[in-house]
Amino acid sequence: MEALVTGGAGFIGSHLANALLAKGGVTILDDLSSGSKANVPKKAEFIKASVLDEAALAKAAMGGAATVFHLGGMVGVPMSVREPQRCADVNVKGTVNVLEACRKADCRVVFASSASVYGDNPKTPYRETDLPAPVSPYAVSKLAGEGLLAFYAKEYGLKCVSLRLFNVYGPGQKISSGYAAVVPAFINAARASDDLRVNGDGSQTRDFIYVDDVVQAFLLSAEKGSGAYNIGSGKPTSVKHLAGKIIELTQTKSRITRAPKRAGDVRDSLADVSKARRELGFEPAYSLADGLSRVIGNG
Structure with missing residues (x-):
């Protein structure tokens, strides 16, 4: 299987690219604004370009990719709160560009959406049928991306899947990566015997999922x-x-200490994965303890 991974030099994208190489050729398109060239697998073809570069996307998609995995874009709530216009430009316009390239090349599209689309819904676990209520520019941009995929699927017959990723963590994750960046932040602090600072009172809950499980999805x-x-x-x-x-x-x-609550953060987040289990055959394989042990051992 030939594949194109936008954002393939990032945390999740590079893990996905490595797994895809076992199945066929892989092209990575990434402008390295948050990813690193060091993450790009040696056997993958690399194109340094943004998802805003329509010509580069078209060329990459026309290169024979059967599936385009769209992970490229601005990552995380805090940066989107600081730069909402850039978030919209990269995450919304960039997704349109990807879809246009895929429509012309007849590629399947798998989009990295986010659990943040559910917003601060007090009713958990979240189900795909729940009404979205995004509370940050990042979450809004991800919901817009899902809507665009749905439109292209209905209007043009493009085969599209959106994956609402919860809090992903694993080896190679940077503190600035968004997703579950609290994990590397806490691990780095613990290794230095520094205090582990939790935002708010620390009782807020998240659904942490190991990166290998996400790659499988x-x-x-x-x-x-x-x-x-x-x-x-x-x-x-x-x-x-x-x-x-x-x-x-x-x-x-290390000790646990408190820090102020972050703007745009939700109180609780938990996935109901029954639909993915039923329709995709998805089954998480790693417990939190297993995943954390792998990350800590890897460092």
């Missing part, structure tokens, strides 16, 4: 499915509990 989506799917572990973890588990696994003397 992308691979499954290249073969089957349509519409939007939740991709998470299906298990809630408080940020305070996460900090305690990392302190335990690193055997550090």
